[in-house]
Amino acid sequence: MSTGVTAASASAFTEAMARLASGVAVVSARRPDGAPCGLLVSSLCSYSARPPSVLVSVARDSRSCQVLADGAEFGVHLLGRGDAALAAVFAGRGEDKFAEAAWSWDGAVPRLAGTCAYLRCAPGAAFGHGDHVVVIGEVVRCDLGGDDPLVYYRRSLGWRLAGEP
Ligand SMILES: Cc1cc2nc3c(=O)[nH]c(=O)nc-3n(C[C@H](O)[C@H](O)[C@H](O)COP(=O)(O)O)c2cc1C
Structure with missing residues (x-):
């Protein structure tokens, strides 16, 4: 759907977004055939505290997209520094x-x-825009682990500042 707004160039946009540091998470769900599915995302953010809810943007060509858009319960796993292999x-x-x-x-x-x-998230809302679907989940369970977060920045996972151990 065209919004009538002139788009920025794709390369300028991706360069700008590469400067946004984000955490990464695995979003998981159960497919209709009963098998687990999931993908790595960096688009996750806190949506609201009342009710506690999160927002994630999923590409339509992700094999998990339809399941999430159709209102499956889903899990969000915030990854830690030790989870780079899982992220891959x-x-x-x-x-x-x-x-x-x-x-x-x-x-x-x-x-x-x-x-x-x-x-663990119950389905809240989902709507499509462009080639992604925005999924909002209401958080019904929250368990904390101990690791520091795995950070995605300038197209690298687990980046370090110069001089940082
Ligand atoms: C750092 C990083 C962040 C990503 N963030 C997203 C995201 O927010 N949304 C998305 O749809 N795909 C994202 N992807 C791409 C998916 O993880 C990738 O396309 C995956 O193969 C989809 O798997 P699926 O088809 O099994 O669902 C990201 C990939 C990387 C490496």
């Missing part, structure tokens, strides 16, 4: 991303073990 798996297009991971069902939500924080 969930950023990929492997057939079974959960095969090598430690995980279990939390009701209808596939829960990965040992991440920085885990939020």
Whole structure:
């Protein structure tokens, strides 16, 4: 859908966004056939405290997009510094991303073990814009782990400032 607004150049936009430091999370859900699915996201943010809710933007070509847009419960796993390998798996297009991971069902939500924080979300709202779908989840459970966050900045995961250990 065109908004009538002139778009910035794609390269300027991606350069600008590369300067935004963000955490990363694995969003997971159960597909209609009962299998777990999930993807790595950096678009996650806190949406509101009343009710506690989060927002994530999912590309329409993600294999998890339809499940989330259709209102599945979902899990959000905030990744820690020790989770870079997990991040790579969930950023990929492997057939079974959960095969090598430690995980279990939390009701209808596939829960990965040992991440920085885990939020279980009931479906709140979903709407499409452009090539992404915005999904809002109401947080019904929140468990905290101990690791420092894995940070995505300037196209790198786990970046460090010069001189930082
Ligand atoms: C650092 C990083 C952040 C990402 N953030 C998002 C995001 O916010 N939304 C999204 O749809 N894809 C995001 N992706 C891409 C998906 O993780 C990737 O396309 C994945 O293969 C989708 O898997 P699926 O098709 O199994 O759902 C990101 C990838 C990386 C490396």
